Amino acid sequence: MFLTKRSKYALRALLFLAREQARGTILIQEIAEKEKIPKKFLESILLELKNNGLLSSRRGKGGGYALEYSPEKISIGSVIRLIDGPIAPVRCVSQSAYAPCEDCLDEKTCVIRYLMKETRDVIATVLDKTTLQELLQREDILKAEATEGFVFEI
Amino acid sequence: MFLTKRSKYALRALLFLAREQARGTILIQEIAEKEKIPKKFLESILLELKNNGLLSSRRGKGGGYALEYSPEKISIGSVIRLIDGPIAPVRCVSQSAYAPCEDCLDEKTCVIRYLMKETRDVIATVLDKTTLQELLQREDILKAEATEGFVFEI
DNA sequence: TTATATCCCTATTTATTTTCTAGAGAATAT
DNA sequence: ATATTCTCTAGAAAATAAATAGGGATATAA
Numbered sequence: 001m002f003l004t005k006r007s008k009y010a011l012r013a014l015l016f017l018a019r020e021q022a023r024g025t026i027l028i029q030e031i032a033e034k035e036k037i038p039k040k041f042l043e044s045i046l047l048e049l050k051n052n053g054l055l056s057s058r059r060g061k062g063g064g065y066a067l068e069y070s071p072e073k074i075s076i077g078s079v080i081r082l083i084d085g086p087i088a089p090v091r092c093v094s095q096s097a098y099a100p101c102e103d104c105l106d107e108k109t110c111v112i113r114y115l116m117k118e119t120r121d122v123i124a125t126v127l128d129k130t131t132l133q134e135l136l137q138r139e140d141i142l143k144a145e146a147t148e149g150f151v152f153e154i
Numbered sequence: 155m156f157l158t159k160r161s162k163y164a165l166r167a168l169l170f171l172a173r174e175q176a177r178g179t180i181l182i183q184e185i186a187e188k189e190k191i192p193k194k195f196l197e198s199i200l201l202e203l204k205n206n207g208l209l210s211s212r213r214g215k216g217g218g219y220a221l222e223y224s225p226e227k228i229s230i231g232s233v234i235r236l237i238d239g240p241i242a243p244v245r246c247v248s249q250s251a252y253a254p255c256e257d258c259l260d261e262k263t264c265v266i267r268y269l270m271k272e273t274r275d276v277i278a279t280v281l282d283k284t285t286l287q288e289l290l291q292r293e294d295i296l297k298a299e300a301t302e303g304f305v306f307e308i
Numbered sequence: 309t310t311a312t313a314t315c316c317c318t319a320t321t322t323a324t325t326t327t328c329t330a331g332a333g334a335a336t337a338t
Numbered sequence: 339a340t341a342t343t344c345t346c347t348a349g350a351a352a353a354t355a356a357a358t359a360g361g362g363a364t365a366t367a368a
Contacts (some may be wrong), residue, residue, distance in 0.1 A: 001155055001234075002275065003243040003270065004326065011266050016269065028342065028344075036257040041328055057342040062338025076269060080155075089157040103190040109296040111289040113167050115230060115280070116157065122276040126269070135265040140265040158355065182315075195357055199347025201316065213315045309368100316363070326353070334345070 007083040009037045010045050014079060017055070018071040018132045020067035025057070025064030045083070052082050057144075072135060087127060088120040095124070161237040163191045163201050165294040168208070168233060169293075179218030186210045199237070205234050206248070231281035241281060242274040249251060249278070 012035045020026055028046060032039040046065055049055045056068045066072070073134055081087060088094035092101050093116045104110055166189045174180055174259055182200060186193040203209045209220045221228070235241060235250055241247035246255050249269045258264055 001241050001243055038328060061342045063343045072261055072278050087155050089155055108300050109293060111293045119277060122280055123273060126273050126276055130269055139265045140264060140266055146207055146262050160336045190326045192357060
């Protein structure tokens with residue numbers, strides 16, 4: 001059960017790009033500074049996102065990165081799968097990257113698998129239903145609450 | 155998002171002990187063989203479970219391990235927390251082992267945190283509601299289906 | 309009491325994954 | 339041309355996970 005820094009950084013960078021979408025391309029440098037992400041590390045992350053079609057980029061003066069799709073088209077689940085790999089707690093219940101356990105006696109009757117399948121499904125539901133845009137909207141609400149002193153009951 | 159081999163082994167061992175509860179104490183050796191778990195590795199796992207009160211043990215001839223509680227008292231969530239640590243995808247949303255992110259600008263308005271909290275909650279719900287006993291019951295059902303050729307719709 | 313079975317404990321090795329850095333290469337704008 | 343910025347390859351460093359080694363402590367049985 002773990003989100004790597006790599007995918008956390010990826011999400012922060014994508015949220016940043018989504019927020020600043022109107023400005024066109026944004027420098028790695030700026031994202032790294034504002035989001036406190038090691039620049040070289042971020043470079044490799046953004047490159048991976050670009051190579052998988054989520055970002056576009058331009059080199060040279062005036063270059064930088066931009067979202068390739070609008071924020072409501074990008075689900076958090078897809079980003080995490082892309083960066084961290086499968087969401088499932090064990091590979092034998094992964095939809096995107098199934099692999100059998102080497103030491104499993106009988107997959108069909110394995111109850112750990114049964115439970116992990118259930119776990120995978122609830123995780124996937126949460127992460128796939130949520131988009132960058134929804135997070136930005138939620139961010140607005142949280143910020144408003146923070147300044148206006150509301151308490152929001154979940 | 156990951157279940158370590160260590161906790162998978164722990165669950166398999168506990169399920170084994172729950173199934174064979176009537177026989178009294180069971181040897182590490184037997185569990186290791188039947189469940190295909192490296193014996194020395196399993197030793198350290200069972201010891202940890204014992205030191206945390208889930209198992210009792212006896213040394214010497216006729217010794218072995220046994221469940222300290224009945225299987226309906228042991229939730230899967232508690233076992234995974236014990237062996238793998240917190241269930242939350244990020245520590246800043248962990249109930250059992252909260253820690254702030256070092257690089258977080260404002261925890262209150264962090265939307266990644268918001269989403270991970272939601273994720274943690276659904277995972278915890280699934281894992282904490284399920285006990286060893288329920289898994290054994292489910293196992294019976296799965297085995298019956300496998301032999302009788304039923305198809306079970308989730 | 310002696311032999312044997314069995315868990316208990318500490319330390320260490322090995323493997324794998326994650327995080328981060330270095331440095332040169334290629335495209336672009338002026 | 340030159341400065342700027344992303345691109346690419348390689349790999350070091352750190353953290354975590356998985357497994358092994360070897361003997362110690364304790365209970366039982368003969």
